[in-house]
Amino acid sequence: MTKYFKMTARSDCSKREAAIIRSSAIVLSLVAAGVFILIIGHNPLAVYWSMLDGAFGTAYRITETMRRAVPLVIASLGIAVAFRLKFWNIGADGQIMMGALGASYFALNHGNMHPLLLLPVMALAGILCGGIWGAIPAFFRAKFRTNETIFTLMMNYIALKIITYLQYGPWKDPAAMGFPKIPGFSQNAVLPDVLGLHAGWIIALVLTALMHVYIIYTKRGFEVMVTGESENTSRYAGMNVSRIIIVTIFISGGICGLAGMIEASAVNKTLSVDITKGAGYTAIITCWLAGLRAPAIPVVCVLFAAMIQGGTFIQMAFQMPQSAAQILQGLILFFVLGSEFFIRYRLTPAGKSIIQQDGE
């Protein structure tokens, strides 16, 4: 009985309460960061305003913020589907790199192909490479119950080193006069702009809708949810647990791979070791903040990107060191993530009642 009781008690945090907790966390984070800003000798309000200005002040800045948000959105969608399965895929960074690698192979070797053919081929290659990179740890998890957290993490380093090898070795640009870089893509391999931003944003939005439908409404999504809740239930219901794990993580990795293709094609226009800019890790935070809900992911990612973009801007505007801007970001994140604890648990001073209610 106690078991059921605790579960009911935990869910008594209403949506309204949760919203209050979350927004007060943001306010508190601004206050705490404000103290820090005062200490280093600036006006907090001016700094905050400038962060907003830096992120959304001009059309160009908005575009830049969105440019940062696109890979975050796509990678978050990929991670979210894995997390629904309670498969802790922290290998998104590696999957993005491998996706970029697959796309780059075609971009570099078939640069004169027509864009209408080349771009889809690159996208497919990106999905396939990212997907396989995810499916490898998924296979071992499904068949031998290996720990996917360590496995996917290690796969990141392997991916990184493969690209390093290519950059310094076989794929090194002979025209760069010994400088270790991979040649730029031909114009055919570059994703075109739509409304001032590369077409990746359309892909991100379409993918958001697709993943929402996939998880919430389809049979496959149902399997993912059930298996994520309990593998025993999944087996009981006649589902093929191994297949579900491998296929789902292939999809997860494939989506991350697509993010890699977009970054390589539209943003970097080449492949390099810092192609991901840590998006695969940041996306873990954003997808978690979005509560794994696809529709919330773009919102969270844009806010997150704005924070990073605004942070970069205040470095210039106030001649602040980069580390100071990062402390601000860290403080804000600390409060926002920390508030999740208060949504799930209630802290009361010992000896006092939890709810001031007299039982008639």
Place this chain on the structure above:
Amino acid sequence: MAGISKSFGEVKANVNITFSVNYGEIYALLGENGAGKSTLMNILSGVYTPDSGSIYIRGREKKFTSPSDSIAAGIGMIHQHFKLIEVMSAMENIIIGQDHSFFISKKKLRRVINTVSEKYGFNIDPDKKISDMSVGEKQTVEILKVLYRGADILILDEPTAVLTPQETAKLFSILNRMKERCAIIIITHKLNEVMEISDRISVLRKGKVAGTVHTRETGPMELTRLMVDRQVDLSIEKPPVSASEQVLQVEKLCVTGSDGIPALTDVSFSVRSGEIMGVAGVAGSGQRELCESLQGLQKIKSGSIKFQGREIVGCSPREIIELGLRISFIPEDRLGMGLVPTMNMIDNVMLKDYYRGKGPFPDRETARKRAGNIVKAFNVHTPGIEHSVSKLSGGNIQKVLLGREIGSNPDFLVTAYPTRGLDIGSSHLIYDELNRQKKKGVGILYVGEDLAVLMSLCDRILIMYEGRVNGIVDPESVTIEDIGLLMMGADTRTVKGASL
């Protein structure tokens, strides 16, 4: 305890509860599930703090803000699920977290434990590892643990739930010996045990004290009335077996458990249609593996399982369904296997046949109708079929599961502990439903733990011991004690009326 109240959100778990326990007596707290017994005990052991009311021990008011306060006041709680460390010995478990000196004198400790054991009639080897112990022994260690802490008020939460009749008798004799020096509170919903062991009884109903009585002056009928506020027919119906064709035939079934140790060895039996075959046994004797084997959920080493003459060994759960065999399964672990607690009733209803039909989307409309039907047919108390199943009470959760499994018109029904944790009212509802299925000609395998229920519900009882069939008996021709002996591994030939 005087005027104790406690609410969780909108749920009033305890309302103005007052009772007193004397040293030298065994006091029973009786109540259905959700009556507030566990909340009350958690308050007494310092896990929860009451919203109002006071606790007095030896006449002095005590405020507990943490379990350690409660321990300091001499209260020792023995939980239903033991809190012991499996890889450590009894002695280590007893002293863990309590001995503040850096070095431990094992010799001295062993002497202390042996003295205490002798005094109360425990029979325990201080150096035996918990993992090598039987359930009864583990319970003894739990009791020793709280005694070692200096407790003289013992609270036992459902102490007999996992014990065999013999172990229960032993526990009761220990408790009777201990009550000279302690106050003992047992929490239970088993009427006969309350009648046997307690001196006084408080019955809780919906968080309130429905009555406090002296055991000598009451009887099961009055207690039931106090518990459920209405008369309940305590007898279980047993309609005769009508049809007699065999539905299930298991032969020489061998299964290796997840730890590599044989979980089932040469299990053979058969069940006819319209027959309830009971399965008794100490927890972990292979019941779970047996049930799961019948569903295609276990890897089978050797042997055969035939349903309506068709071999299902080697089939996956879905292949069994595709064969056209309608086998329903109500697993022991309702929320970890039978249902998805975070999902609503609609999704839970379609758990087993979501994949049917064309297209990428499951047929949620049919599932919605079926969920509605289950709510009506089984009188499920739910705020709505859109609410997650975890928010329902234990009895209603079981109704959802039963409703889904019976709703698929099974030919065979496997149920594992279907009434575990349910109150008397809900349990009888389940028994009635099983009997209704039986009359329809469904073969039923009923894995249970309450031997009295097994005796009155089942046509035959199969007793498992260490993964083997240690006798199949006709409940009419054996006693509960006979079954207890077989559960403990007694030779089948020594028990009259038992066969293999």
